[in-house]
Amino acid sequence: MAVPTVESPRSGRVSPGYSRTRSSRGNFEMGAWLFMRLSGVVLVVMIFVHLWTSLVAGDGISQVDFGFVAGKWASPIWQVWDLAMLWLAMLHGTNGVRTIINDYAEKNSTRMWLKGVLYTATVVIILLGTLVIFTFDPCPVIDGVAHVASYCPTA
Amino acid sequence: MEKEPASKVELPAGAGGGEIPSFDITLKVRRYNPEVSDEAHWDEWQLTMYGTDRVLDALHKVKWEHDGSVSFRRSCAHGVCGSDAMRINGRNRLACKTLLKDLDTSKPILVEPIKGLPVEKDLIVDMEPFFQSYREIMPFLITKGHEPTKERLQSAEDRERYDDTTKCILCAACTSSCPVFWTDGQYFGPAAIVNAHRFIFDSRDDAGDMRLEILNDKEGVWRCRTTFNCTDACPRGIQVTKAIAEVKQAILTRRV
Known part of the structure; x- marks a missing residue:
């Protein structure tokens, strides 16, 4: 049997928790970093135009109802605008939370679970939002009953 | 003897050759010795130090006159070798470049090992x-x-x-x-x-x-x-x- 020896304190051994086992090079982190900066700049413009057209221009905040939203989305410009805003904001926010998880979760398993929840929520919200932008109907007919609001055309 | 100011020791200008004002400090050092206990604890000492002294001098005084088991790294002791980085009052600094008079001496001076690296003993971390x-x-x-x-x-x-x-x-x-x-x-x-x-x-x-x-x-x-x-x-x-x-x-x- 080997005689147990005391390891030299200057053996150059790196504590296992610190060694980067596999190098993870690639341009993903660079792309994410660049995306945060570019999308941030674009979002500042998009969000303030969105806030101004919805809450300041015209009748201001009192004009906002289903009819107003449907009126905006009748124009392809606002459809594309809101779609871009949705996607950019969601991806920007998701990437931000992803970096926070990376920075604060200490175990890889915790990271995996938190990011799983995050990505699921992101996909659901993006798909749902995209669907609503293109299929929004302010005067739906449910079970043969038209839920007529004041702005809906009477049949 | 004059009463000590509440904070930051003021050294009188032109105090006269060879006369260095002294003041009392409390030095608290984060101690850890895995051969004795897995828990780290604080030890503190009351020291009379001088206006020209640095945190490293206080640590030397403790090690040489009070408790020889206090462990820390230092080589050149003049801010060139980079051996004595430690967390002093919550900030990373070199003990050999931090003058005691620049710290708040009305409160204990806290000295801890730098964070994020495994502590081997007292202020010594695995680099x-x-x-x-x-x-x-x-x-x-x-x-x-x-x-x-x-x-x-x-x-x-x-x-x-x-x-x-x-x-x-x-x-x-x-x-x-x-x-x-x-x-x-x-x-x-x-x-x-x-x-x-x-x-x-x-x-x-x-x-x-x-x-x-x-x-x-x-x-x-x-x-x-x-x-x-x-x-x-x-x-x-x-x-x-x-x-x-x-x-x-x-x-x-x-x-x-």
Whole structure:
């Protein structure tokens, strides 16, 4: 049997928790970093135009109802605008939370679970939002009953 | 004897040759000895120190006159070797460059090991993970082509480009002040990036692309959150966060 020896304190051994086992090079982190900066700049413009057209221009905040939203989305410009805003904001926010998880979760398993929840929520919200932008109907007919609001055309 | 001011000892101007004002301090040192206990604890000493004394002098006084078991690293004791980086009153500094009179002596002076690296004993941490990251960025001149028969000449402007990052003494004050490094110790850390910067922007070096590739890692420059803790901590005044930003720029312009 080997005689147990005391390891030299200057053996150059790196504590296992610190060694980067596999190098993870690639341009993903660079792309994410660049995306945060570019999308941030674009979002500042998009969000303030969105806030101004919805809450300041015209009748201001009192004009906002289903009819107003449907009126905006009748124009392809606002459809594309809101779609871009949705996607950019969601991806920007998701990437931000992803970096926070990376920075604060200490175990890889915790990271995996938190990011799983995050990505699921992101996909659901993006798909749902995209669907609503293109299929929004302010005067739906449910079970043969038209839920007529004041702005809906009477049949 | 005069009553001590509430904070920051004022040294009277022209106090007379050879007369150095003295004051009392409380020094609290974070103690850890795995051979005795897995728990770290605080020890404190009341010391009478002088206006010219540094935190290192206080530690020496404790070690030489009160408790010889207090362990810490120091080599040159004059801010050049980078051995005695420690967390003093919650900030990373060199004990040999921190004058006691510049600290708040009305309260105990807290001295802890730098954070994020495994503590071996008292103020001594395992620096291997730190040096491993340093080795990975290849901190040596790599050239192509023939050896010149004379020295490799460089213009003053080319030398100026990376002057700031040549000042690094590898004390680990920056890396161990970085909250991203504290989390899991995977991040390369500011010191490794600073030393990569020193060669990436050296006109005589030909391996800049290799170093950029190494730092274009999941744990490389993109984990920097620009909290500026490293710049605040650097005892040599290196603009660390700026250097990291320049490396980011270099990776971007090389690839996009």
